[in-house]
Amino acid sequence: xxxxxxxxxxxxxxxxxxxxxWRDLVSPRGGTTQGTxxxxxxxxxDAWRRLRDPAGSxxxxxxxxxxxxxxxxxxxxxxxxxxxxQAGFVHDRPYQSWGTEYVYxxxxxxxxxxxxHLLVMFVTRPDGTVEGPLVTKHWRQEWRYQDRxxxxxxxxxxxxSERRSAAxxxxxxxxxxxxxxxxxxxxxxxxWEHLGNVSSWVSERTWRPLPRxxxxxxxxxxxxxxxNRVTITPTGWVQEEENLKVVLDxxxxxxxxxxxxxxxxxxxxxxxxxxxxxSAARRYRERTxxxxxxxxxxxxxxxxxxxxxxxxxxxxxxxxxxPLFEYADRLAEGQPLDRADAARFxxxxxxxxxxxxP
Numbered sequence: 001x002x003x004x005x006x007x008x009x010x011x012x013x014x015x016x017x018x019x020x021x022w023r024d025l026v027s028p029r030g031g032t033t034q035g036t037x038x039x040x041x042x043x044x045x046d047a048w049r050r051l052r053d054p055a056g057s058x059x060x061x062x063x064x065x066x067x068x069x070x071x072x073x074x075x076x077x078x079x080x081x082x083x084x085x086q087a088g089f090v091h092d093r094p095y096q097s098w099g100t101e102y103v104y105x106x107x108x109x110x111x112x113x114x115x116x117h118l119l120v121m122f123v124t125r126p127d128g129t130v131e132g133p134l135v136t137k138h139w140r141q142e143w144r145y146q147d148r149x150x151x152x153x154x155x156x157x158x159x160x161s162e163r164r165s166a167a168x169x170x171x172x173x174x175x176x177x178x179x180x181x182x183x184x185x186x187x188x189x190x191x192w193e194h195l196g197n198v199s200s201w202v203s204e205r206t207w208r209p210l211p212r213x214x215x216x217x218x219x220x221x222x223x224x225x226x227x228n229r230v231t232i233t234p235t236g237w238v239q240e241e242e243n244l245k246v247v248l249d250x251x252x253x254x255x256x257x258x259x260x261x262x263x264x265x266x267x268x269x270x271x272x273x274x275x276x277x278x279s280a281a282r283r284y285r286e287r288t289x290x291x292x293x294x295x296x297x298x299x300x301x302x303x304x305x306x307x308x309x310x311x312x313x314x315x316x317x318x319x320x321x322x323p324l325f326e327y328a329d330r331l332a333e334g335q336p337l338d339r340a341d342a343a344r345f346x347x348x349x350x351x352x353x354x355x356x357x358p
Contacts, residue, residue: 028096030077030213036122036130038074038100041274044234045071051199051232059145062173062192065199066113066143068232072102072120072278073270079213079241083263091262095213100273101138102281106289111145116292120281133280137292137328139185140178147174150187151303153207155223155252157355159184160308173201175228177208181321182295183311183353184303185209188228200231212316221261222248241266287337288328294343295324298350310355323349 047068051061079095099119107114117139122132146169150162169189176187186208192201208224209215226243245261246254254260302309315321327345331337 028078028094029092029217030095030097034124035098035100036124036132038273039275040074040235041272042235045236045272048232048234051194052197058171058192058194061194061199062145063110063113065192065194065201065232066115066173067105067108069115069141069230069237069270070103070105071236071270071272072276073100073236074273075099075101075271076269077213077266078268079264079266081245081262081264085260085262086258089262092218097213100276101270102278102285103270104285106140107142112143114140114142116140116285118281118284120278122277133277135280135284135332137180137284137288137325139180140182142176142178144174144176146170146172147189150174150189151176151184153184153186153209153223154308155207155248157209157311157314158252158308159303159310161303164189175201175203175230178299179315179321181315181324182292182299183315183321183350184299190228197234198231200229203228209314215314215317220247221245236270236272238270239266239268241268284332287334288331290337290339291328291331291342291346294339294346295350297343298347301347302350302354311353312355315353320353 045068047064047070050056050064051068053060056064075098077095077097081091081094084091100121102118102120103115104118105113106116116137119134119136119138120132121134121136122130123134124130146166148164148166148169150164151159152162154160172189172191174187174189177185179185186206188203188206190201190203192199205225205227208226210218210222210224214224223246224243225246226241229240231238231240241264243264243266245264246259247261248259249255311320312318313320324346327342
């Protein structure tokens with residue numbers, strides 16, 4: 001769900017309130033649903049304080065930075081095309097949306113950490129009534145230390161494993177990003193840098209498929225090629241993106257001689273909130289996590305068995321995720337979990353994503 005904040009919760013949309021935009025654009029595109037007001041927490045978090053502990057090792061600080069991303073947040077998403085590279089190119093309207101998320105730790109091991117994002121929304125209707133909470137499974141990020149195998153996006157709904165040398169992987173962390181149904185999106189390698197009160201991870205250049213904010217309105221390019229920077233702040237964290245929008249040929253290679261369409265900057269700001277009722281998200285987590293673990297296992301099996309695979313369609317665009325969400329929603333509503341049935345359903349459904357079948 002995409003929403004806009006209530007008055008006073010974020011800068012208003014439009015030419016006066018939307019900074020860092022082209023002067024001839026009237027207003028950004030994005031969410032229109034009205035959310036309820038939230039209270040930001042200005043207190044520096046314990047996780048951020050731990051980052052400044054001089055007694056910890058570099059690995060300790062890396063892990064603390066990743067774990068600091070867990071919590072309950074107001075999130076704002078801003079994307080702006082800043083350059084065009086084709087004759088006659090017209091800049092798209094900037095994109096802006098807002099929501100509230102509960103981020104929890106799925107897995108915490110010395111060299112592997114997984115964080116799951118859940119949207120938990122309270123919506124104000126035109127008549128002033130409040131609907132919610134509405135809980136929706138959102139994206140997942142998994143971090144691995146000195147990972148030598150990356151799952152890379154190759155365009156046209158195809159992913160392939162890429163092996164890295166031990167020397168290249170040394171000291172790095174990979175961030176693998178997964179869609180709402182735990183299907184792969186992209187994986188990038190980078191290093192955490194710690195400078196006093198600033199901790200940032202900067203990725204290598206990475207291919208990734210079009211996000212929902214783009215494929216639902218754009219059909220003039222095929223892949224984003226870009227870098228991410230994740231920075232921990234005293235009251236949350238920020239992800240910066242710098243992306244090229246690139247057109248591919250039939251082989252999945254950048255189309256010559258003019259592959260690049262435009263360049264965009266993106267900013268996702270996670271601001272910690274307090275006195276926010278995230279109990280529905282915690283309940284959804286408790287009731288559905290075993291099923292989503294089965295879904296993750298089904299994807300892991302495919303990735304381990306197939307060095308290269310292609311999906312029938314983009315999971316969101318083809319609505320391949322719908323059966324998984326419906327199954328999880330029944331569990332969230334109180335249906336008892338049958339572990340054998342859940343595992344079988346997860347494996348069968350996920351295998352059905354593949355273009356060449358199970």
